Amino acid sequence: MLQLRDVRVVIDGHEIIRIDELDLAPGSRLGLVGESGSxxxxxxxxIAGLLPDESKVSGSVIFEGQDLLTLNDREMSKVRGKRIGFVFQDPARSLNPMMRIGKQVSEAIRIHSDLKGDAVTAKVIDLLHQVQLPEPETLLRRYPHQLSGGQQQRVMIAAAIAADPDLLIADEPTTALDVTVQEEILRLLISLSEERKMSLMFVSHDLGVIRFVCDRVAVIYGGNIVESGRIEDVVAHPMHRYTAALLAANPGMPKDDNFSAFIGKRLQTITGSVPAVGKFPSGCRFRNRCLSATDACSTMPSPITTGNDHRYLCWNPGDRGQS
Amino acid sequence: MLKHIFRSFFTLIFAALVGSVVVFVLLRQLGGDVVTAMLGKEAAPIDVSYLREELGLNQPLIVQYLNWLGDIARGDLGTSYAMKLDVFTEMMRRLGPTAMLTIGGLIVSVPLSLILGTYSAINAKKIRSGFVDVFTTVGIAVPTFWVGLLFALLFGVRLGWLPTGGYIPFTEDPLQSIRSVILPVAALSLGVTSVFTRYVRTAMLDVMNEDFMRSAMARGRTRRGAAIIHGVRNASIPLVTVAALQFGQLIAGAVVVENVFVLPGIGRLIVISTLGREVVVVQSLAMVLMLIILILNFLVDIAYGFLDPRIRDKESVDV
Structure with missing residues (x-):
């Protein structure tokens, strides 16, 4: 349903994004994982067409047969909210502090449908029910600051799915929340996607969270999708060295979920940090931080696809040597 | 909220007292001796001592000040010496033109600034916002009296569309009354609109970067739709404060415009009294205008609390 082909985003002469291929199947949940700055x-x-004005985008983002990159702001606004919903990282800042909850949840309905008055209110109450918020009737008259962070994010989700989109893009939706609240929100996203047959694109820096939510994963580094595939394949057999390093750096990723197994075990880190924009090396963008880099890595590897659509960009693949 | 109102009220009283001292001391000191100012240097000594007695100038300065404050509190603004008029009555009689000018200026400049400022902010990176910038720069740069004269010459004398001066009370003939203030209001609004447009633009640009604006667009609002529905309301919080300050500018501008267009308003009274060296009258009028502006600021301060639900909910506000 969503296909990115040769998508490049250039800002101030720097190529920020270069994605040759990224697919999202109907009803599936795709995780997009990477460090900050990836x-x-x-x-x-x-995808949303919400990049800053000065960015130049090329390639194609095909959503349900339509190339979104050819649409102008007005045409794109008919896609946003109606066919693609969005949830962002910081719910406290993502809600309008001066507008009642009900109005914000109903916004997409009022923009994209002909429903009016009580019908809209009824739908908003139903939506607040669906995101498991208590007392929706009184809640819709409240303001965002009167809610907790978790409740605010549920409101954001209700607002995002209000016009029944086919795809929900959630950008770090739980990063700003408490760990206990995090899991509730993740479960909510999973159940909503299943009940509504809604595809989910889940953006996170946390592979553990993505493994919990998604069936597929795409690992992004330096604007490239370095590896993609079914989550269990990628976690069990990371092919790209960056994926392997991410897995090794994640304490929540023991294969047998046995907490005692990694108590006292030294956590691995990825050497160095993500280079600044325009400071990435040529060829494989990870090679200056990669422990297994060879001379071949100075040219961009071609994608290799193995069984189960497991795709990666690495000259020196495999999980050999990395635990 | 109650604490917020209380604090604003305290600020109002304090500012009024400080302001009254400034008005009093400045006019007494800058104008030199009040009686000499009123009667001239060649006045007969007997007249001088008689007037000194009548104005209470023989009392200590602090007593004079307190007497004056007390009079103002009772609504007694003193008497014009030359015209033998009660200042309060005269002010009320002249309220009409001044009220029409300032309220008219508000009605014109606030919506116009909101439209121009928002337009300029939405199109910030496009050439068309430059037209707004040119307009506001010119509007800020040209003095009000000059604009008034230009308008009078062009629309009044050359084109003959509108009267160049004089005032018809609204109660007498509403249509002619409005016609008589169109040019003055236009001249008055230009500068205020230009300044306020700049404020609106800045406030809107700040709001446009907020996360909730992106959320609104993600729900299907266009950039413009999000700016109008979500932006203006959020930008209004800093703007109401500026709007109250701009009202002070409108009153100051009205003094100038009334004199250009010969409107019998309070501004005209101030100029006549100043030229006639009527220190008592000028002092009282200055105090009244200052009180109007201060009370307006107080009301805006409270409105501010009602506008923002976050402030409304708080028991104490740390402003």
Whole structure:
């Protein structure tokens, strides 16, 4: 339903995003994972057409047969909210502090449908029920600051799915929340996607969270999708060295979910940090931080696809040597 | 909220007292001796001492000040010496033109600024916002009296569309009354609109970067739709404060415009009294205008609390 082909985003002469191929099947949940600065949020924004004005986007973002990159702001506004819903990272800042909850949840309904008056209110109450918020009738008259962070994010989700979109893009939706609230929101997103047969694109820096939510994953580094595939394949057999390093750096990723197994075990880190925009090396963008880099890595590898649509860009693949 | 109102009220009283001292001391000191100012240097000593007695100038300065404050509190603004008029009555008689000018200026400049400022903010990176910038720069740069004269010459004398001066009370003939203030209001609004447009633009640009604007667009609002529905309301919080300050500018501008267009308003009274060296009258009028502006600021301060639900909910507000 969503296909990105040769998508490039250039800002100030720097190529921020270069995605040759990224697919999302109907009803599936795709995780987009990477460190901060890897381009994951930029990718989500490129799909939404919400990139800053000075960015130049090329390639194609085909959504349900239509190339979104050819649409202008007005045409794109008919896609946003109606066919693609969005949930963002910081719910407190993503809600309008001066507008009642009900009005914000009903916004997409009022923009994209002919429903009026009580019918809209009824739908908003139903939506607030669906995101498991208590007392929807009184809640819709309240203001965002009167709610907790978790409740605010549920409101954001209700607002995002109000016009029944086919795809929901969630950009770090739980990062700003408490761990206990996090899991509730993740479960809510999973159940909503299943009940509504709604595809989900889940952007996160946390592979553990993505493994919990998604069936497929795409690992992004330096604006490139370095590896993609079914989540269990990628976690069990990471092919790209960056994926392997991410997995090794994640304490929540033991294969047997046995907490005691990694108590006292030293957590691995990825050497260095994500280079600044325009400071990435040529060829494989990870090679200056990669422990297994060879001379071949100075040219861009071609994608390799193995069984189960497991795709990666690495000259020196495999999980050999990395635990 | 109650604490917020209380604090604003305290600020109002304090500012009024400080302001009254400034008005009093400045006019007494800058104008030199009040009686000499009123009667001239060649006045007969007997007249001088008689007037000194009548104005209470022989009392200590602090007593004079307190007497004056007390009189104002009772609504007694003193008497014009030359015209033998009660200042309060005269002010009320002249309220009409001034009220029409300032309220008219508000009605014109606030919506116009909101439209121009928002337009300029939405199109910030496009050439068309430059037209707004040119307009506001010119509007801020040209003095009000000059604009008034230009308008009078062009629309009044050359084209003959509108009267160049004089005032018809609204109660007498509403249509002619409005016609008589169109040019003055236009001249008055130009500068205020230009300044306020700049404020609106800045406030809107700040709001446009907020996350909730992106959320609104993600729900299907266009950039313009989001700016109008979500932006203006959020930008209004800093703007109401500026709007109250701009009202002070309108009153100051009215003084100038009334004199250009010969409107019998309070501004005209101030100029006549100043030229006639009527220190007592000028002092009282200045105080009244200052009180009007201060009370308006107080009301805006409270409105501010009602506008923002976050402030409304708080028991104490740390402003």
């Amino acid at each position: 381009g994951k949020t930029m990718t989500a924004k490129a």
